Amino acid sequence: MSDETCTNLYAALRAGFPADLDTLAIETDTGLRYTWRDLERGSAMLANELLSRGLQPGERVLVQVDKSVEALMLYLAALRAGLVYVPLNTAYPDAEVAYFVRDAEPAAVVCVPERFGRLSAMAFAAGARFVYTLGADRRGTLLDRAAQRSDAQVPAPVGGQALASIIYTSGTTGRSKGAMLTHGNLLANARVLHEYWGWQRGDVLMHVLPIFHVHGLFVAVHAALLGGSPMLWAARFEPRTVLDGLPRTTVFMGVPTMYTRLLAEPDLTAARCASMRLFISGSAPLLIETFRAWQQRTGHTILERYGMSETIMLTSNPYRADARHGGQDERRGGTVGFALPGVGLRIAGPDDQPLPAGAIGAVQVRGPSVFVGYWRQPDKTRAEFTADGWFRTGDVGFIDERGYLTLVGRSKDLIISGGYNVYPAEVEGAINELPGVAESAVIGVPHPDLGEVGVALVVPQPGAQPDPDAILAALRQRLARYKIPKRCVLVEDLPRNAMGKVQKNLLRQRWRDTFVA
Ligand code: MLC
Numbered sequence: 001m002s003d004e005t006c007t008n009l010y011a012a013l014r015a016g017f018p019a020d021l022d023t024l025a026i027e028t029d030t031g032l033r034y035t036w037r038d039l040e041r042g043s044a045m046l047a048n049e050l051l052s053r054g055l056q057p058g059e060r061v062l063v064q065v066d067k068s069v070e071a072l073m074l075y076l077a078a079l080r081a082g083l084v085y086v087p088l089n090t091a092y093p094d095a096e097v098a099y100f101v102r103d104a105e106p107a108a109v110v111c112v113p114e115r116f117g118r119l120s121a122m123a124f125a126a127g128a129r130f131v132y133t134l135g136a137d138r139r140g141t142l143l144d145r146a147a148q149r150s151d152a153q154v155p156a157p158v159g160g161q162a163l164a165s166i167i168y169t170s171g172t173t174g175r176s177k178g179a180m181l182t183h184g185n186l187l188a189n190a191r192v193l194h195e196y197w198g199w200q201r202g203d204v205l206m207h208v209l210p211i212f213h214v215h216g217l218f219v220a221v222h223a224a225l226l227g228g229s230p231m232l233w234a235a236r237f238e239p240r241t242v243l244d245g246l247p248r249t250t251v252f253m254g255v256p257t258m259y260t261r262l263l264a265e266p267d268l269t270a271a272r273c274a275s276m277r278l279f280i281s282g283s284a285p286l287l288i289e290t291f292r293a294w295q296q297r298t299g300h301t302i303l304e305r306y307g308m309s310e311t312i313m314l315t316s317n318p319y320r321a322d323a324r325h326g327g328q329d330e331r332r333g334g335t336v337g338f339a340l341p342g343v344g345l346r347i348a349g350p351d352d353q354p355l356p357a358g359a360i361g362a363v364q365v366r367g368p369s370v371f372v373g374y375w376r377q378p379d380k381t382r383a384e385f386t387a388d389g390w391f392r393t394g395d396v397g398f399i400d401e402r403g404y405l406t407l408v409g410r411s412k413d414l415i416i417s418g419g420y421n422v423y424p425a426e427v428e429g430a431i432n433e434l435p436g437v438a439e440s441a442v443i444g445v446p447h448p449d450l451g452e453v454g455v456a457l458v459v460p461q462p463g464a465q466p467d468p469d470a471i472l473a474a475l476r477q478r479l480a481r482y483k484i485p486k487r488c489v490l491v492e493d494l495p496r497n498a499m500g501k502v503q504k505n506l507l508r509q510r511w512r513d514t515f516v517a
Contacts, residue, residue, distance in 0.1 A: 008155035009164055009183040010079035013190070014040065016226040018201075026069050029234040029241050034069050036228070039076065041151035042069075046077030046142070048149035053130055055107050057082035057156060058163060062106035062128075064088040064097060064119070066136035067211050067235045070143060072221065074110060074134070075211070078164075079183070082156030083107075085165045086178070087212035089420075091480035094118050100168055101126045104178060104375065108132065113140050136235065160184025166375050167214060167309040170423040172412045178375030179310045181218075188368035189312040190222035192340050197251075197278060197303070197319045199227035206249040208237040208258065214309050215283050215419070220253045239265050243272060250277040255419030256286045257450055259302065263293050273298045278319065280305060283419035284451050285407065291333035306336035306405065310384075311391060312369040314343050315405050335404040343367040344390070347399055352386040360398045360408060364390035413504065415444035417453050420482045424454065424504075427485065430478050431456060434471055436464035441494050442485055443507045447515045454485035455511050459493055466490070487514060 017025075021037035028034075034042075050061065061083050065071050078085040086104050088097060094115075101109065101122050108130040109123040120131040133140035164186055166178040205224040209216030224231050232245045239261050242252070259281060262268050279294070279302045286304050294302050307313035317337030318329045331337070339345035346354045347361040355361045370391050373381035384392050394412040399405050415422040424442035431440040438461045447453040460466055468488035475484050489511075495503045 008079065008082070008158050009187050009190075010043070010076055011155040012187050013076075013222065013225040014155075016228045018228040024230050026072075026231045026233045028069060029232075032069065039069075039073060039225075042073040042146075043076035043080055044151050044153035045146040045149045046074055047080040047153045049142070049146040050077060050081050050083060050108060051153075052149065053108070055081065055083055055130075057158065058084060059107035060084045060086050060104045060166065061108045061110065062086040062088065062101060062104050062123075063110045064090060064092065064115070064212075065110055065112055065134045066090060068134070068136055068138065069233065070134060070138055072211060074142070075217065075221075080153055080155045082158045082162060084163045086168075087165070087217065088168070089210070089212050089480060091482055093476075093478065093480065094122070095478050096480060098122050099176065101128070103176070104166060110134050110142055112136070158183055160187070161372070163372075169309045170421060170426055171380070172414070172423060172425055177377055177380055179371045180373055180375050181312070181371050185312065185369050185371060186218055186222065188342065189218070189340075190226050192342060192369075193219065193223050193313055193316075194226045196316055196340060197223065197280070199223055199229060199251075201228065203227055203229040203250045203277065204248060205229055205231045206234075206242060206245050206252045207231045208234045208242060209253060209255070213283075214307065214312055215253065215255070218312055219282070219307070223251075237261075243267050246272050247275055250275055251280070252276065252278070253280045253282070255283045256281055256290060257284070257418040259286070259290050259294060260449065263290065263297065268297055270297070270299045273300055276300060278303060282306065282313075284416045286333070287451075288333045301331045302333075303331050304333070304336055306407065308393060310371045311365055311367075311393070313340060314365050314367075314369075314393075315339050315345065317404075329402070332404055335406045337405065338403045339365075339405070340367075343369070345399065345405065346390065347397065348386070348390070352388070352390070357401045358398055360396060362411060363393045363395040363397050363405070363407070365393060366390050415442075415452050415454050417444075417447070417482060418450040422454055422483045427454060427456065427475070427479065427483055430475055431458060431471060434466065434474050436461055436466035437471070438462075438464075439494065441502050441504060441507055443504050443511060445508060445511050445514050447486070453515065454483070455514055456485035456488040457491045457494065457507060457511075458488060460490055 017036045025036040026034040110132045111119040113133040113135050123131050132142035134142045164183045165181045168176045170176050211217045234241045281302050282305045303317045305316035315336045317331040344366040348364050396409040397407040427442045428440050438459045440458045442454050442456050444452040495506045
C-alpha cells in the first residue's frame with residue numbers, strides 16, 4: 001500500500017464516522033453510551049497525554065487491561081500518536097507478562113490498578129518511562145491524566161510502512177514472537193473486509209470478543225468504525241447478552257465456541273435473528289454440525305473466514321455471489337472460502353512448489369495484509385517465508401477447482417481451544433520443570449464446548465509419584481488459564497518413532513474420547 005493511500009490508520013477509520021458525530025457509536029452491556037464524538041475526543045486526549053510525555057513515533061505502548069471502551073480509545077490514541085500498540089491477553093500471569101515487557105521494551109505500560117505494583121516494577125526495570133493504570137470501572141491514572149489534555153489532535157502523518165501494532169503469538173519452540181503489523185497492513189485488510197462483507201449504513205455490530213487479539217480488535221472494530229456502524233459492546237461473552245441484543249443487531253462475529261453455546265439456548269430462534277444480516281465465525285474450525293444446526297435454527301448461514309495474527313484475514317466464504325467465481329457461490333460449511341481480493345493463496349509441496357487444485361499441501365500466502373516480520377527476530381521471520389516471498393501459515397489444506405480453501409490439518413504442533421492458540425511445547429516446558437517429572441507430552445483432543453483442549457501425559461521420574469492435580473495447580477501460577485490442560489494423566493512412557501520423536505498422533509488416537517462419546 002502506498003503512503004499516499006495510507007497516512008494514518010486512525011485518520012482512515014475516522015473518515016468512515018457518520019457526519020453527525022453526536023449519534024450513538026457504542027452502547028455497553030452496562031448501559032453506557034458513547035457517541036462518535038466521544039471516540040474522537042477521548043482518543044485525542046489520550047494521544048495528547050502520551051505525546052506530552054515525550055513518547056516518540058515507533059515507541060511501544062504495552063497494554064494489559066480489561067475490555068472497555070476506554071481501552072479501545074487507548075488503541076485509537078496509539079494509532080493517532082504514531083505509537084506501536086502492544087495488547088496482551090488479560091489471562092497472562094506475571095511470569096508471562098515479564099517476558100513480553102522485556103521483549104517489547106515499551107516506553108509506556110498500561111495495566112489494571114490491581115497489578116500496578118508488580119507490573120510497574122518489571123516495566124521500569126525494562127526501561128519503561130511511564131506506567132499508567134486503567135480499571136474496568138474506568139478508574140486509574142491514565143484517564144485522570146488524559147482528562148487534563150486537549151481534546152483536539154491531528155493524527156501523526158505516518159506512512160503505510162509504519163508499525164501500528166505488535167501482536168504476540170506463541171510458537172512451536174515455546175518462546176512467543178511479536179508479529180509486527182503496519183498501518184498499511186491493517187488498513188488494507190479493513191477496507192477489503194468492509195467491501196467483501198457488504199458493510200452498509202444501518203449496520204450494528206454485536207461485539208463480544210476480547211480486544212487483545214486480531215479477531216476482536218482489528219477484524220471487528222475496524223469494520224465497524226470504517227462503516228460508521230454502531231456497536232453493542234459486551235465486556236465478556238454471555239449467551240444471554242447476545243440473545244438480548246440480537247433484535248437490535250445486524251452483524252455478529254464470534255468463535256465457534258460462542259456459536260455452540262448460543263445453540264444450547266432455547267431462546268435462540270429465527271424470530272430473534274430477524275434483523276440479522278450476517279453471522280461470521282473464525283479463529284478456530286467451525287464444525288459442520290454447528291454450521292447446519294445454526295442454519296436450521298436461525299435460517300442464517302454462518303460465514304466462515306480464515307486468518308491469523310501474522311496476516312490478519314486471508315480467505316472468506318462469500319457474502320454475496322463472488323463475480324470472480326462465476327457468481328454462483330454459496331457459503332460452504334467445512335471450508336474457509338476464497339482468497340480475499342489482493343491475497344495470493346497457494347498450496348505448496350515440501351519444496352515450496354505450487355501444487356494443482358485438489359492436492360493437499362502447505363497453505364502459503366502473500367498480500368498487503370501480511371505482516372512485516374517478527375519483532376527483533378529476523379531469523380524466525382526468514383524461516384517463515386519461502387525464497388519467493390510467500391508466508392508459511394503452518395496450516396495444511398487444499399483448494400478445489402472453484403477456489404474454496406479447506407483446511408485439513410497443521411504442520412505445526414498447535415492446539416486451538418475456544419479460539420485461543422495453545423502451543424504444546426510451551427506447556428510441556430513448564431511441566432517438565434516441575435519436581436518428579438521426567439517428561440511430558442501435551443496433545444489436543446476434541447471437546448464439545450471448546451472444540452479442542454489439551455491433555456497432559458506425564459512420565460514421572462523413577463520412584464516419583466507426582467500428583468496430577470498438583471501439576472495443574474503449579475501450571476496455573478505460570479501460564480494463562482486457557483493454556484492449562486483440562487486433564488493430566490501419569491503414564492509409564494511415551495510412544496516414540498525410530499528417530500526418537502514422540503508419536504503424538506498415537507497419543508491423540510488413544511485419548512481422543514476423553515471428553516466426547
Ligand atoms: C476459557 N477457558 C478456556 C478458554 N476460555 N480454556 C481453554 N480455551 C479457552 N478458549 C478456561 C477458563 O479459564 C476456565 O478455567 C474454564 O476454561 C471455563 O471458562 P469459561 O467461563 O467457560 O470461559 P469463558 O470465560 O466463557 O470463555 C470462553 C470464550 C473465550 C469462548 C468466551 O475463550 C473467548 O473469548 N474466546 C475467544 C478467543 C479469541 O478472541 N480468539 C481470537 C484470536 S485471533 P478455570 O481453570 O479458571 O476454571 C485469531 C485470528 C483469527 O485467532 O483468525 O481470528
